């Protein structure tokens with residue numbers, strides 16, 4: 485399957501929502517304004533394409549020199565378990581460079597996914613959860 489990857493392409497919010505909903509990721513896809521704001525304020529978006537079809541996306545917030553928070557990773561249902569998520573993370577890592585930590589919160593269904601890609605589980609993380 486010829487999948488191409490980009491750190492420059494900006495998909496439409498409609499196509500992003502389509503991928504999120506197909507993937508099963510739990511994000512506020514019913515709130516267009518909030519989704520638009522999530523993308524307007526992200527500064528690293530890596531995408532996967534099958535021809536013109538958006539099949540996967542990784543959205544991060546980073547300073548490109550010390551820390552990167554991988555906020556969302558989603559792959560269209562029919563394209564899951566074909567290495568797309570792995571490549572999206574590889575390209576994200578390439579963009580942020582070796583001096584930058586990549587940090588994320590795993591969804592329950594993906595807890596066992598990230599160790600396969602080289603992520604270490606940490607016990608010194610803290611969070612103030614969002615309300616709503």
Ligand SMILES: CC(C)(COP(=O)(O)OP(=O)(O)OC[C@H]1O[C@@H](n2cnc3c(N)ncnc32)[C@H](O)[C@@H]1OP(=O)(O)O)[C@@H](O)C(=O)NCCC(=O)NCCS
Nearest residue numbers: 507509558559564565566567568569570590591593596597
């Ligand atoms: C989780 C997700 C991003 C993984 O992307 P993907 O393209 O399907 O996964 P990959 O093909 O890169 O998988 C790489 C390896 O991890 C395994 N894997 C895939 N999904 C997994 C999961 N949820 N749990 C454990 N292992 C998983 C694959 O089988 C593969 O193993 P292999 O190299 O031994 O064959 C994707 O399945 C998805 O969008 N899931 C729903 C949304 C979600 O949970 N997002 C994460 C939010 S934190």
